[in-house]
């Protein structure tokens with residue numbers, strides 16, 4: 001058996017933080033390999049890239065999630081006791097709860113709520129000198145997803161809940177005061193969510209049967225018990241938070257429409273290009289750099305030994321831009337998605353494998369449907385100017401956004 005190639009230096013944490021989207025793929029290319037070994041936060045870690053690596057990462061029996069997530073990410077982004085840390089039968093059972101929310105008509109209803117928000121917001125945008133698009137989209141998505149989930153959101157709480165939900169995904173990786181603010185946001189959101197779960201159980205709040213609040217409050221785990229309030233709160237936030245985070249993809253969509261303006265006319269003329277366009281945004285614009293797991297019990301792959309307990313990182317962004325899977329991988333070419341055969345391992349912006357049995361994101365259809373709705377609206381229903389601003393995406397920042405959060409001017413509705 002060969003020994004796994006090693007990255008330079010004793011610990012790669014800083015190099016990874018400085019170059020979160022390129023570190024794994026660039027190191028693999030330099031070493032001419034699909035995987036290498038290093039230390040991250042002083043822990044031995046195997047880093048992997050590419051579709052073959054994704055296939056082994058998502059094979060059911062080799063890797064587990066329990067204990068794979070750094071504590072600071074659990075205390076902010078994910079919370080404790082939620083689906084992300086479950087394995088085997090417990091995971092597959094809990095996953096059914098999320099998948100039951102993803103019916104086509106139910107997702108269309110959420111899209112309808114966002115379109116309604118756009119119609120409500122547009123007159124105000126016309127009246128303003130400038131619109132910070134990211135801020136407005138986060139607010140609209142907070143309102144839409146709360147309504148969709150059956151979560152009451154009084155007008156006076158909209159700004160606070162939007163800011164708290166944003167802190168979970170924007171500041172999860174931060175160090176210092178921002179990290180502490182994200183922890184506080186999680187604490188307050190979990191208390192709020194657990195209160196609503198209790199109200200549903202006590203019959204004081206009666207959301208519709210198909211709403212996330214109802215489904216989660218009444219869900220029974222494999223042992224037949226309802227979820228402890230804190231865990232149910234974490235799972236409700238596992239729907240609210242990432243739906244608000246779709247605002248990042250929506251700003252990236254607006255960014256792509258600006259950077260590749262020839263696509264505006266194409267999209268106006270051919271509705272069939274909308275999906276390829278947003279898929280190309282999901283492939284090429286960076287969001288989550290990697291996902292983590294641990295080796296369940298020692299196994300061998302491509303002649304290399306993966307020792308029990310070792311942490312493994314799968315490179316999502318590098319796999320989406322791997323030249324072995326994609327022609328001209330760094331070029332924005334939505335046409336590539338027109339006739340592409342589906343593959344669970346080479347296009348993995350929201351994780352890979354199977355939605356029911358692996359940890360692949362159950363919210364992919366929500367992300368695509370929301371991106372399409374906003375993209376269609378920007379192309380067909382409004383005209384606007386993009387303010388002269390620095391539109392570089394700060395890739396040291398997670399998730400990467402333009403510094404001014406995409407400022408639009410002279411927004412007017414097409415009649």
Ligand code: HEM
Pocket residue numbers: 083084085095098238239240242243245246247249287288291292349350351352358359360361362363364366367
């Ligand atoms: C903003 C766009 C989104 C991105 C970039 C994203 C990304 C991801 C990634 C990378 C994973 C982990 C995959 C893995 O561990 O292998 C994941 C899991 C998950 N996502 Fe998303 N996601 C997004 C939107 C959503 C939405 C809208 C929902 C709403 C339901 C959602 C709910 C979840 C849940 C519950 C999991 C855990 C699944 C499991 O452990 O089985 N995500 N997502």
